[in-house]
Amino acid sequence: MKHIKFLGLAMALALYSLPTFSQNIVNNEIGGWIMVFNRIRFHDKWSMHNEVQDRFYDVAGRGEQLLIRTGFNYHYSDKLWLTAGYGYIENYPTTDAGGRKVVEHRIWQQGLYFHALGRVALEHRGRLEQRFVGDRYRNRIRYRLLATLPLNKVRMQPKTVFLAAYNEIFFHFEDQPYDRNRLYGAIGYQFTTSTHLQAGYMAQNFANVTKGYLQLMLTSNLYLLGK
Structure with missing residues:
Protein backbone atom coordinates (compact mmCIF):
# COMPACT_ATOMS: atom_id res chain seq x y z
CA MET A 1 0.00 0.00 0.00
CA LYS A 2 2.85 2.43 0.80
CA HIS A 3 4.41 1.74 -2.60
CA ILE A 4 1.14 2.53 -4.34
CA LYS A 5 0.85 5.84 -2.48
CA PHE A 6 4.40 6.92 -3.42
CA LEU A 7 3.87 5.98 -7.07
CA GLY A 8 0.61 7.90 -7.05
CA LEU A 9 2.38 10.98 -5.70
CA ALA A 10 5.05 10.76 -8.41
CA MET A 11 2.44 10.42 -11.16
CA ALA A 12 0.44 13.34 -9.77
CA LEU A 13 3.51 15.59 -9.78
CA ALA A 14 4.36 14.62 -13.35
CA LEU A 15 0.81 15.23 -14.57
CA TYR A 16 0.69 18.57 -12.74
CA SER A 17 3.86 19.66 -14.52
CA LEU A 18 2.87 18.73 -18.08
CA PRO A 19 0.67 21.80 -18.78
CA THR A 20 3.49 24.17 -17.77
CA PHE A 21 5.94 22.56 -20.18
CA SER A 22 3.51 22.87 -23.09
CA GLN A 23 3.69 26.69 -22.97
CA ASN A 24 6.13 28.64 -25.14
CA ILE A 25 8.90 26.06 -25.31
CA VAL A 26 12.24 27.67 -26.18
CA ASN A 27 14.09 25.56 -28.74
CA ASN A 28 16.75 27.91 -30.09
CA GLU A 29 18.79 28.54 -26.94
CA ILE A 30 20.17 25.86 -24.64
CA GLY A 31 21.72 26.88 -21.34
CA GLY A 32 24.29 25.06 -19.25
CA TRP A 33 24.95 24.27 -15.60
CA ILE A 34 28.24 23.06 -14.10
CA MET A 35 27.82 21.87 -10.51
CA VAL A 36 30.11 20.54 -7.77
CA PHE A 37 28.66 19.05 -4.57
CA VAL A 52 29.04 25.60 -6.18
CA GLN A 53 26.94 26.02 -9.33
CA ASP A 54 27.91 28.07 -12.38
CA ARG A 55 24.94 28.60 -14.69
CA PHE A 56 24.97 29.93 -18.24
CA TYR A 57 22.34 31.40 -20.58
CA ASP A 58 23.80 29.48 -23.54
CA VAL A 59 26.48 26.95 -24.41
CA ALA A 60 28.80 29.81 -25.39
CA GLY A 61 29.24 30.46 -21.66
CA ARG A 62 27.30 33.72 -21.21
CA GLY A 63 26.93 33.89 -17.43
CA GLU A 64 23.45 33.61 -15.92
CA GLN A 65 23.98 32.84 -12.26
CA LEU A 66 26.64 31.88 -9.72
CA LEU A 67 25.36 29.99 -6.68
CA ILE A 68 27.38 29.10 -3.58
CA ARG A 69 25.52 27.21 -0.88
CA THR A 70 26.55 25.67 2.40
CA GLY A 71 24.81 24.17 5.41
CA PHE A 72 24.88 21.61 8.22
CA ASN A 73 23.03 18.29 8.09
CA TYR A 74 21.64 16.57 11.15
CA HIS A 75 21.35 12.82 10.46
CA TYR A 76 18.25 11.99 12.48
CA SER A 77 18.38 8.48 11.02
CA ASP A 78 19.67 6.73 7.91
CA LYS A 79 16.42 7.67 6.17
CA LEU A 80 15.87 11.23 7.45
CA TRP A 81 18.26 14.20 7.35
CA LEU A 82 17.51 17.76 8.45
CA THR A 83 19.54 20.71 7.11
CA ALA A 84 19.89 24.46 7.66
CA GLY A 85 22.24 26.74 5.76
CA TYR A 86 23.08 29.87 3.78
CA GLY A 87 23.39 30.62 0.08
CA TYR A 88 25.08 33.43 -1.85
CA ILE A 89 23.77 33.97 -5.39
CA GLU A 90 24.84 36.39 -8.13
CA ASN A 91 22.28 36.88 -10.93
CA TYR A 92 23.61 38.37 -14.16
CA PRO A 93 21.60 40.38 -16.74
CA THR A 94 20.47 38.73 -19.96
CA THR A 95 22.33 41.34 -22.03
CA ASP A 96 25.39 43.52 -21.47
CA ALA A 97 23.42 46.71 -22.14
CA GLY A 98 21.21 48.25 -19.48
CA GLY A 99 21.32 45.43 -16.96
CA ARG A 100 22.99 45.01 -13.61
CA LYS A 101 24.03 42.17 -11.38
CA VAL A 102 21.56 41.30 -8.61
CA VAL A 103 22.89 39.66 -5.45
CA GLU A 104 20.72 37.35 -3.36
CA HIS A 105 21.39 36.21 0.20
CA ARG A 106 19.40 33.10 1.03
CA ILE A 107 18.70 31.28 4.29
CA TRP A 108 17.33 27.78 3.81
CA GLN A 109 16.09 24.74 5.70
CA GLN A 110 15.26 21.33 4.31
CA GLY A 111 14.34 17.74 5.07
CA LEU A 112 15.55 14.73 3.08
CA TYR A 113 13.77 11.37 3.26
CA PHE A 114 15.22 8.27 1.58
CA HIS A 115 13.64 4.93 0.72
CA ALA A 116 13.57 2.39 -2.10
CA LEU A 117 11.08 0.70 -4.40
CA GLY A 118 12.85 -2.43 -5.55
CA ARG A 119 16.05 -1.32 -7.30
CA VAL A 120 14.91 2.30 -7.52
CA ALA A 121 16.27 4.61 -4.80
CA LEU A 122 13.91 7.50 -4.03
CA GLU A 123 14.76 10.80 -2.35
CA HIS A 124 12.10 13.27 -1.20
CA ARG A 125 13.37 16.80 -0.56
CA GLY A 126 11.31 19.60 0.94
CA ARG A 127 12.99 22.99 1.26
CA LEU A 128 12.07 26.38 2.74
CA GLU A 129 13.91 29.53 1.60
CA GLN A 130 14.05 33.04 3.00
CA ARG A 131 15.36 35.10 0.06
CA PHE A 132 16.87 38.59 0.24
CA VAL A 133 16.99 39.43 -3.49
CA GLY A 134 18.46 42.90 -4.02
CA ASP A 135 16.11 45.13 -2.05
CA ARG A 136 13.25 42.58 -1.99
CA TYR A 137 12.39 39.84 0.48
CA ARG A 138 10.54 36.68 -0.54
CA ASN A 139 9.65 33.31 1.01
CA ARG A 140 9.68 30.18 -1.13
CA ILE A 141 8.87 26.50 -0.67
CA ARG A 142 10.00 23.72 -3.02
CA TYR A 143 9.57 19.96 -3.28
CA ARG A 144 11.68 17.52 -5.31
CA LEU A 145 11.20 13.81 -5.97
CA LEU A 146 14.42 12.16 -7.21
CA ALA A 147 14.68 8.59 -8.52
CA THR A 148 17.97 6.75 -9.15
CA LEU A 149 18.18 3.41 -10.99
CA PRO A 150 21.43 1.39 -11.16
CA LEU A 151 21.84 -0.33 -14.53
CA ASN A 152 24.70 -2.81 -14.16
CA LYS A 153 24.37 -3.46 -10.41
CA VAL A 154 21.51 -4.33 -8.10
CA ARG A 155 22.38 -1.47 -5.74
CA MET A 156 24.46 1.71 -6.03
CA GLN A 157 28.14 0.90 -5.42
CA PRO A 158 31.53 1.61 -7.06
CA LYS A 159 31.65 1.06 -10.85
CA THR A 160 27.89 1.49 -11.22
CA VAL A 161 26.26 3.06 -14.26
CA PHE A 162 22.93 4.62 -13.31
CA LEU A 163 20.01 6.70 -14.50
CA ALA A 164 18.65 9.63 -12.47
CA ALA A 165 15.46 11.66 -12.89
CA TYR A 166 13.64 14.26 -10.82
CA ASN A 167 10.80 16.71 -10.84
CA GLU A 168 10.91 19.79 -8.61
CA ILE A 169 8.22 22.42 -8.16
CA PHE A 170 8.61 25.85 -6.50
CA PHE A 171 5.98 28.09 -4.87
CA HIS A 172 6.14 31.57 -3.34
CA PHE A 173 4.09 32.55 -0.33
CA GLU A 174 3.54 36.08 -1.71
CA ASP A 175 1.53 37.37 -4.74
CA GLN A 176 1.63 34.75 -7.54
CA PRO A 177 2.28 31.41 -5.78
CA TYR A 178 3.71 29.44 -8.73
CA ASP A 179 7.37 30.18 -9.33
CA ARG A 180 8.85 27.45 -11.54
CA ASN A 181 9.15 23.74 -12.28
CA ARG A 182 12.20 21.66 -13.19
CA LEU A 183 12.12 18.29 -14.96
CA TYR A 184 15.46 16.46 -15.22
CA GLY A 185 16.97 13.27 -16.61
CA ALA A 186 20.60 12.09 -16.58
CA ILE A 187 23.03 9.21 -16.88
CA GLY A 188 25.79 8.84 -14.33
CA TYR A 189 28.72 6.76 -13.15
CA GLN A 190 29.58 5.93 -9.54
CA PHE A 191 33.40 5.87 -9.36
CA THR A 192 33.71 5.15 -5.62
CA THR A 193 31.36 5.09 -2.65
CA SER A 194 31.91 8.85 -2.28
CA THR A 195 32.29 10.13 -5.87
CA HIS A 196 30.02 10.09 -8.89
CA LEU A 197 29.50 12.10 -12.08
CA GLN A 198 26.21 12.89 -13.86
CA ALA A 199 25.50 14.38 -17.28
CA GLY A 200 21.93 15.29 -18.08
CA TYR A 201 19.29 17.64 -19.42
CA MET A 202 16.84 19.79 -17.47
CA ALA A 203 13.73 21.57 -18.76
CA GLN A 204 12.81 24.54 -16.56
CA ASN A 205 9.47 26.29 -16.81
CA PHE A 206 9.62 29.88 -15.54
CA ALA A 207 7.43 32.91 -16.41
CA ASN A 208 5.42 30.76 -18.88
CA VAL A 209 8.57 29.89 -20.83
CA THR A 210 10.28 26.50 -20.83
CA LYS A 211 14.03 26.44 -21.45
CA GLY A 212 16.47 23.54 -21.68
CA TYR A 213 19.79 23.28 -19.84
CA LEU A 214 22.64 20.81 -20.31
CA GLN A 215 24.03 19.84 -16.92
CA LEU A 216 27.26 18.33 -15.63
CA MET A 217 27.40 17.45 -11.93
CA LEU A 218 30.27 16.10 -9.84
CA THR A 219 29.63 14.86 -6.31
CA SER A 220 32.64 14.03 -4.13
CA ASN A 221 32.11 13.48 -0.40
CA LEU A 222 34.58 13.22 2.47
CA TYR A 223 34.16 10.87 5.42
CA LEU A 224 36.25 11.90 8.42
CA LEU A 225 35.09 9.28 10.88
CA GLY A 226 37.28 6.31 11.70
CA LYS A 227 36.42 2.98 10.09
Missing part, protein backbone atom coordinates in the same frame (compact mmCIF):
# COMPACT_ATOMS: atom_id res chain seq x y z
CA ASN A 38 30.48 17.97 -1.42
CA ARG A 39 29.43 16.57 1.94
CA ILE A 40 31.89 16.27 4.83
CA ARG A 41 30.82 13.72 7.44
CA PHE A 42 32.61 14.61 10.69
CA HIS A 43 30.26 13.06 13.28
CA ASP A 44 27.82 10.17 13.56
CA LYS A 45 24.97 12.67 13.52
CA TRP A 46 26.43 15.69 11.72
CA SER A 47 27.85 16.58 8.31
CA MET A 48 28.53 19.73 6.30
CA HIS A 49 26.99 20.41 2.88
CA ASN A 50 28.86 22.49 0.27
CA GLU A 51 28.09 23.25 -3.36
Whole structure:
Protein backbone atom coordinates (compact mmCIF):
# COMPACT_ATOMS: atom_id res chain seq x y z
CA MET A 1 0.00 0.00 0.00
CA LYS A 2 2.85 2.43 0.80
CA HIS A 3 4.41 1.74 -2.60
CA ILE A 4 1.14 2.53 -4.34
CA LYS A 5 0.85 5.84 -2.48
CA PHE A 6 4.40 6.92 -3.42
CA LEU A 7 3.87 5.98 -7.07
CA GLY A 8 0.61 7.90 -7.05
CA LEU A 9 2.38 10.98 -5.70
CA ALA A 10 5.05 10.76 -8.41
CA MET A 11 2.44 10.42 -11.16
CA ALA A 12 0.44 13.34 -9.77
CA LEU A 13 3.51 15.59 -9.78
CA ALA A 14 4.36 14.62 -13.35
CA LEU A 15 0.81 15.23 -14.57
CA TYR A 16 0.69 18.57 -12.74
CA SER A 17 3.86 19.66 -14.52
CA LEU A 18 2.87 18.73 -18.08
CA PRO A 19 0.67 21.80 -18.78
CA THR A 20 3.49 24.17 -17.77
CA PHE A 21 5.94 22.56 -20.18
CA SER A 22 3.51 22.87 -23.09
CA GLN A 23 3.69 26.69 -22.97
CA ASN A 24 6.13 28.64 -25.14
CA ILE A 25 8.90 26.06 -25.31
CA VAL A 26 12.24 27.67 -26.18
CA ASN A 27 14.09 25.56 -28.74
CA ASN A 28 16.75 27.91 -30.09
CA GLU A 29 18.79 28.54 -26.94
CA ILE A 30 20.17 25.86 -24.64
CA GLY A 31 21.72 26.88 -21.34
CA GLY A 32 24.29 25.06 -19.25
CA TRP A 33 24.95 24.27 -15.60
CA ILE A 34 28.24 23.06 -14.10
CA MET A 35 27.82 21.87 -10.51
CA VAL A 36 30.11 20.54 -7.77
CA PHE A 37 28.66 19.05 -4.57
CA ASN A 38 30.48 17.97 -1.42
CA ARG A 39 29.43 16.57 1.94
CA ILE A 40 31.89 16.27 4.83
CA ARG A 41 30.82 13.72 7.44
CA PHE A 42 32.61 14.61 10.69
CA HIS A 43 30.26 13.06 13.28
CA ASP A 44 27.82 10.17 13.56
CA LYS A 45 24.97 12.67 13.52
CA TRP A 46 26.43 15.69 11.72
CA SER A 47 27.85 16.58 8.31
CA MET A 48 28.53 19.73 6.30
CA HIS A 49 26.99 20.41 2.88
CA ASN A 50 28.86 22.49 0.27
CA GLU A 51 28.09 23.25 -3.36
CA VAL A 52 29.04 25.60 -6.18
CA GLN A 53 26.94 26.02 -9.33
CA ASP A 54 27.91 28.07 -12.38
CA ARG A 55 24.94 28.60 -14.69
CA PHE A 56 24.97 29.93 -18.24
CA TYR A 57 22.34 31.40 -20.58
CA ASP A 58 23.80 29.48 -23.54
CA VAL A 59 26.48 26.95 -24.41
CA ALA A 60 28.80 29.81 -25.39
CA GLY A 61 29.24 30.46 -21.66
CA ARG A 62 27.30 33.72 -21.21
CA GLY A 63 26.93 33.89 -17.43
CA GLU A 64 23.45 33.61 -15.92
CA GLN A 65 23.98 32.84 -12.26
CA LEU A 66 26.64 31.88 -9.72
CA LEU A 67 25.36 29.99 -6.68
CA ILE A 68 27.38 29.10 -3.58
CA ARG A 69 25.52 27.21 -0.88
CA THR A 70 26.55 25.67 2.40
CA GLY A 71 24.81 24.17 5.41
CA PHE A 72 24.88 21.61 8.22
CA ASN A 73 23.03 18.29 8.09
CA TYR A 74 21.64 16.57 11.15
CA HIS A 75 21.35 12.82 10.46
CA TYR A 76 18.25 11.99 12.48
CA SER A 77 18.38 8.48 11.02
CA ASP A 78 19.67 6.73 7.91
CA LYS A 79 16.42 7.67 6.17
CA LEU A 80 15.87 11.23 7.45
CA TRP A 81 18.26 14.20 7.35
CA LEU A 82 17.51 17.76 8.45
CA THR A 83 19.54 20.71 7.11
CA ALA A 84 19.89 24.46 7.66
CA GLY A 85 22.24 26.74 5.76
CA TYR A 86 23.08 29.87 3.78
CA GLY A 87 23.39 30.62 0.08
CA TYR A 88 25.08 33.43 -1.85
CA ILE A 89 23.77 33.97 -5.39
CA GLU A 90 24.84 36.39 -8.13
CA ASN A 91 22.28 36.88 -10.93
CA TYR A 92 23.61 38.37 -14.16
CA PRO A 93 21.60 40.38 -16.74
CA THR A 94 20.47 38.73 -19.96
CA THR A 95 22.33 41.34 -22.03
CA ASP A 96 25.39 43.52 -21.47
CA ALA A 97 23.42 46.71 -22.14
CA GLY A 98 21.21 48.25 -19.48
CA GLY A 99 21.32 45.43 -16.96
CA ARG A 100 22.99 45.01 -13.61
CA LYS A 101 24.03 42.17 -11.38
CA VAL A 102 21.56 41.30 -8.61
CA VAL A 103 22.89 39.66 -5.45
CA GLU A 104 20.72 37.35 -3.36
CA HIS A 105 21.39 36.21 0.20
CA ARG A 106 19.40 33.10 1.03
CA ILE A 107 18.70 31.28 4.29
CA TRP A 108 17.33 27.78 3.81
CA GLN A 109 16.09 24.74 5.70
CA GLN A 110 15.26 21.33 4.31
CA GLY A 111 14.34 17.74 5.07
CA LEU A 112 15.55 14.73 3.08
CA TYR A 113 13.77 11.37 3.26
CA PHE A 114 15.22 8.27 1.58
CA HIS A 115 13.64 4.93 0.72
CA ALA A 116 13.57 2.39 -2.10
CA LEU A 117 11.08 0.70 -4.40
CA GLY A 118 12.85 -2.43 -5.55
CA ARG A 119 16.05 -1.32 -7.30
CA VAL A 120 14.91 2.30 -7.52
CA ALA A 121 16.27 4.61 -4.80
CA LEU A 122 13.91 7.50 -4.03
CA GLU A 123 14.76 10.80 -2.35
CA HIS A 124 12.10 13.27 -1.20
CA ARG A 125 13.37 16.80 -0.56
CA GLY A 126 11.31 19.60 0.94
CA ARG A 127 12.99 22.99 1.26
CA LEU A 128 12.07 26.38 2.74
CA GLU A 129 13.91 29.53 1.60
CA GLN A 130 14.05 33.04 3.00
CA ARG A 131 15.36 35.10 0.06
CA PHE A 132 16.87 38.59 0.24
CA VAL A 133 16.99 39.43 -3.49
CA GLY A 134 18.46 42.90 -4.02
CA ASP A 135 16.11 45.13 -2.05
CA ARG A 136 13.25 42.58 -1.99
CA TYR A 137 12.39 39.84 0.48
CA ARG A 138 10.54 36.68 -0.54
CA ASN A 139 9.65 33.31 1.01
CA ARG A 140 9.68 30.18 -1.13
CA ILE A 141 8.87 26.50 -0.67
CA ARG A 142 10.00 23.72 -3.02
CA TYR A 143 9.57 19.96 -3.28
CA ARG A 144 11.68 17.52 -5.31
CA LEU A 145 11.20 13.81 -5.97
CA LEU A 146 14.42 12.16 -7.21
CA ALA A 147 14.68 8.59 -8.52
CA THR A 148 17.97 6.75 -9.15
CA LEU A 149 18.18 3.41 -10.99
CA PRO A 150 21.43 1.39 -11.16
CA LEU A 151 21.84 -0.33 -14.53
CA ASN A 152 24.70 -2.81 -14.16
CA LYS A 153 24.37 -3.46 -10.41
CA VAL A 154 21.51 -4.33 -8.10
CA ARG A 155 22.38 -1.47 -5.74
CA MET A 156 24.46 1.71 -6.03
CA GLN A 157 28.14 0.90 -5.42
CA PRO A 158 31.53 1.61 -7.06
CA LYS A 159 31.65 1.06 -10.85
CA THR A 160 27.89 1.49 -11.22
CA VAL A 161 26.26 3.06 -14.26
CA PHE A 162 22.93 4.62 -13.31
CA LEU A 163 20.01 6.70 -14.50
CA ALA A 164 18.65 9.63 -12.47
CA ALA A 165 15.46 11.66 -12.89
CA TYR A 166 13.64 14.26 -10.82
CA ASN A 167 10.80 16.71 -10.84
CA GLU A 168 10.91 19.79 -8.61
CA ILE A 169 8.22 22.42 -8.16
CA PHE A 170 8.61 25.85 -6.50
CA PHE A 171 5.98 28.09 -4.87
CA HIS A 172 6.14 31.57 -3.34
CA PHE A 173 4.09 32.55 -0.33
CA GLU A 174 3.54 36.08 -1.71
CA ASP A 175 1.53 37.37 -4.74
CA GLN A 176 1.63 34.75 -7.54
CA PRO A 177 2.28 31.41 -5.78
CA TYR A 178 3.71 29.44 -8.73
CA ASP A 179 7.37 30.18 -9.33
CA ARG A 180 8.85 27.45 -11.54
CA ASN A 181 9.15 23.74 -12.28
CA ARG A 182 12.20 21.66 -13.19
CA LEU A 183 12.12 18.29 -14.96
CA TYR A 184 15.46 16.46 -15.22
CA GLY A 185 16.97 13.27 -16.61
CA ALA A 186 20.60 12.09 -16.58
CA ILE A 187 23.03 9.21 -16.88
CA GLY A 188 25.79 8.84 -14.33
CA TYR A 189 28.72 6.76 -13.15
CA GLN A 190 29.58 5.93 -9.54
CA PHE A 191 33.40 5.87 -9.36
CA THR A 192 33.71 5.15 -5.62
CA THR A 193 31.36 5.09 -2.65
CA SER A 194 31.91 8.85 -2.28
CA THR A 195 32.29 10.13 -5.87
CA HIS A 196 30.02 10.09 -8.89
CA LEU A 197 29.50 12.10 -12.08
CA GLN A 198 26.21 12.89 -13.86
CA ALA A 199 25.50 14.38 -17.28
CA GLY A 200 21.93 15.29 -18.08
CA TYR A 201 19.29 17.64 -19.42
CA MET A 202 16.84 19.79 -17.47
CA ALA A 203 13.73 21.57 -18.76
CA GLN A 204 12.81 24.54 -16.56
CA ASN A 205 9.47 26.29 -16.81
CA PHE A 206 9.62 29.88 -15.54
CA ALA A 207 7.43 32.91 -16.41
CA ASN A 208 5.42 30.76 -18.88
CA VAL A 209 8.57 29.89 -20.83
CA THR A 210 10.28 26.50 -20.83
CA LYS A 211 14.03 26.44 -21.45
CA GLY A 212 16.47 23.54 -21.68
CA TYR A 213 19.79 23.28 -19.84
CA LEU A 214 22.64 20.81 -20.31
CA GLN A 215 24.03 19.84 -16.92
CA LEU A 216 27.26 18.33 -15.63
CA MET A 217 27.40 17.45 -11.93
CA LEU A 218 30.27 16.10 -9.84
CA THR A 219 29.63 14.86 -6.31
CA SER A 220 32.64 14.03 -4.13
CA ASN A 221 32.11 13.48 -0.40
CA LEU A 222 34.58 13.22 2.47
CA TYR A 223 34.16 10.87 5.42
CA LEU A 224 36.25 11.90 8.42
CA LEU A 225 35.09 9.28 10.88
CA GLY A 226 37.28 6.31 11.70
CA LYS A 227 36.42 2.98 10.09
